[in-house]
Amino acid sequence: MWDERYADDEFAYGTEPNDFLAEHSGMLSGPVLSLAEGEGRNAVFLASLGLEVVGVDGSAVGLAKAQKLAALKGVSIQTTVVDLETYTPPANFFGAAVSISAHLPSQARKRLHRLVAQSIKPGGLIMLEGYSQAQINRNTGGPKDPDMLLTRADMEQEFPGFEVLLSREVEREVIEGKFHTGLASVVQFIGKRKEK
Numbered sequence: 593m594w595d596e597r598y599a600d601d602e603f604a605y606g607t608e609p610n611d612f613l614a615e616h617s618g619m620l621s622g623p624v625l626s627l628a629e630g631e632g633r634n635a636v637f638l639a640s641l642g643l644e645v646v647g648v649d650g651s652a653v654g655l656a657k658a659q660k661l662a663a664l665k666g667v668s669i670q671t672t673v674v675d676l677e678t679y680t681p682p683a684n685f686f687g688a689a690v691s692i693s694a695h696l697p698s699q700a701r702k703r704l705h706r707l708v709a710q711s712i713k714p715g716g717l718i719m720l721e722g723y724s725q726a727q728i729n730r731n732t733g734g735p736k737d738p739d740m741l742l743t744r745a746d747m748e749q750e751f752p753g754f755e756v757l758l759s760r761e762v763e764r765e766v767i768e769g770k771f772h773t774g775l776a777s778v779v780q781f782i783g784k785r786k787e788k
């Protein structure tokens with residue numbers, strides 16, 4: 593389904609970074625693990641800030657477009673095709689992990705977040721935005737399966753060794769290409785891995 597969505601020449605979510613990520617990007621240190629990177633708009637933006645970025649996604653078509661976008665913008669990003677339901681990132685390796693609209697079935701998401709938490713070095717950040725449970729009644733983007741939508745409480749539970757720097761559910765205009773098209777309910781979460 594994602595390869596099909598990305599088969600178009602057009603960028604499904606545009607080429608500009610996610611607003612929440614852009615607003616808070618000054619807090620990030622590399623290397624950055626970008627989960628469900630898709631067509632590269634966020635990884636390319638982070639690389640343009642001088643950060644080393646590893647983008648992972650299940651769609652080879654999406655990541656090929658990510659590399660094209662990087663070349664177009666004159667930056668370098670690393671990309672790897674992975675299934676996030678089985679992916680294990682290296683432990684204590686990343687300065688930050690970023691997750692933008694990365695929706696998996698809840699059991700798979702919990703497993704992934706446990707491993708992502710371990711892959712962030714002490715002092716490093718998790719920065720996440722995804723559609724909340726309240727998004728189920730809107731037609732402005734996100735999965736139609738409530739099990740794949742987020743709550744603040746889930747994020748706080750799934751990153752237990754992290755100091756919560758920001759955790760909120762907000763309504764905001766998410767306008768990103770033709771699939772994220774307007775007022776949306778999102779969960780935003782930034783946590784810092786505790787030193788011990």
Ligand SMILES: C[S@@+](CC[C@H](N)C(=O)[O-])C[C@H]1O[C@@H](n2cnc3c(N)ncnc32)[C@H](O)[C@@H]1O
Binds near residue numbers: 648674
């Ligand atoms: C809504 S798009 C968001 C893409 C990107 N984060 C952005 O903001 O532009 C969701 C992405 O999740 C990826 N994805 C969904 N399930 C996945 C899985 N099990 N393993 C790897 N990637 C997956 C899709 O390939 C797609 O690129």
